[in-house]
Amino acid sequence: MKASKVVLGLLIICLGIFLLGVNLDLWNSAIILEMWRLWPILIIFLGLRLAIKNDLFFITFSLVALIIALILSILFINHNPKQLPQSNSGALNSETGKADSASYKISLGAANIDISSFDEGGLFSGNYKNLGKIETKQEIIDNKAEISLKEDIPTPFWGQIKNRQFELNLAKNIPTEVDLATGASSFNLDFSKINLTKFNIESGATSGTIKLGKPNGFLSGAISTGASSYQLLIPKKTSIKITVSGALNSQNFEDFGLTKEGKNYFSKDFDNATDKIFIDIESGVSSINIKNY
Numbered sequence: 139m140k141a142s143k144v145v146l147g148l149l150i151i152c153l154g155i156f157l158l159g160v161n162l163d164l165w166n167s168a169i170i171l172e173m174w175r176l177w178p179i180l181i182i183f184l185g186l187r188l189a190i191k192n193d194l195f196f197i198t199f200s201l202v203a204l205i206i207a208l209i210l211s212i213l214f215i216n217h218n219p220k221q222l223p224q225s226n227s228g229a230l231n232s233e234t235g236k237a238d239s240a241s242y243k244i245s246l247g248a249a250n251i252d253i254s255s256f257d258e259g260g261l262f263s264g265n266y267k268n269l270g271k272i273e274t275k276q277e278i279i280d281n282k283a284e285i286s287l288k289e290d291i292p293t294p295f296w297g298q299i300k301n302r303q304f305e306l307n308l309a310k311n312i313p314t315e316v317d318l319a320t321g322a323s324s325f326n327l328d329f330s331k332i333n334l335t336k337f338n339i340e341s342g343a344t345s346g347t348i349k350l351g352k353p354n355g356f357l358s359g360a361i362s363t364g365a366s367s368y369q370l371l372i373p374k375k376t377s378i379k380i381t382v383s384g385a386l387n388s389q390n391f392e393d394f395g396l397t398k399e400g401k402n403y404f405s406k407d408f409d410n411a412t413d414k415i416f417i418d419i420e421s422g423v424s425s426i427n428i429k430n431y
Contacts, residue, residue: 232261237283248321249302255331256307264306377411379404388425
């Protein structure tokens with residue numbers, strides 16, 4: 139095999155590992171903005187190939203040049219304050235205002251995420267630690283609150299999800315929609331006392347619990363995750379229908395008492411039930427279990 143093909147193969151492997159790490163939030167996603175700075179490596183490899191005819195020497199020098207370039211790039215990003223996102227902690231509080239319903243759009247990197255309800259005035263409260271800055275936007279249109287909570291740039295870390303904390307409490311007396319997008323995370327989502335009407339969860343590799351309350355009519359939800367392990371807690375005597383797609387490895391839907399029909403699992407009385415839950419699940423290789431409470 140030609141040495142140039144070996145080096146090209148190694149470059150492609152490094153690129154794949156790098157992009158995989160970005161997708162899984164294993165390292166600073168801001169690095170991707172700096173990748174273009176590495177393009178001169180191609181010129182270095184071309185010069186080495188023209189100057190060095192011996193394949194073994196060429197591969198050795200190419201690997202050394204690649205390692206040095208990666209180290210210098212990481213050192214540059216980690217010591218350049220313009221490129222390095224800062225770790226932040228702070229409180230989350232809603233602005234003054236009342237609404238008849240609320241929609242929350244939450245966008246985060248990988249983190250430990252806790253969402254529950256609270257009785258105090260306002261639409262939401264909470265706090266976060268060791269995250270990028272949380273940008274909060276709130277707008278009330280036709281008595282509906284549109285709330286956005288977005289992490290500016292995920293804080294650089296190397297698998298330190300346990301140090302990244304996000305806690306949010308939502309008002310429980312008004313119809314509520316929740317849209318949560320996050321990286322590889324651990325979560326505890328307790329919606330049991332929230333008047334939830336719709337939810338959407340998009341996440342990387344995930345573990346945790348999703349606890350739903352008794353629906354006031356029809357509750358629809360969607361869950362899209364990578365390789366995950368999580369538990370769905372459903373109130374007793376609640377009709378439910380689940381549609382599943384993806385490489386689902388393990389689930390207890392039939393043991394839970396649901397009837398299977400193609401990709402659908404449903405309670406026998408689902409069609410005639412007044413209050414019911416529908417969930418569309420798309421998942422990688424995962425373990426999903428349902429329990430009553």
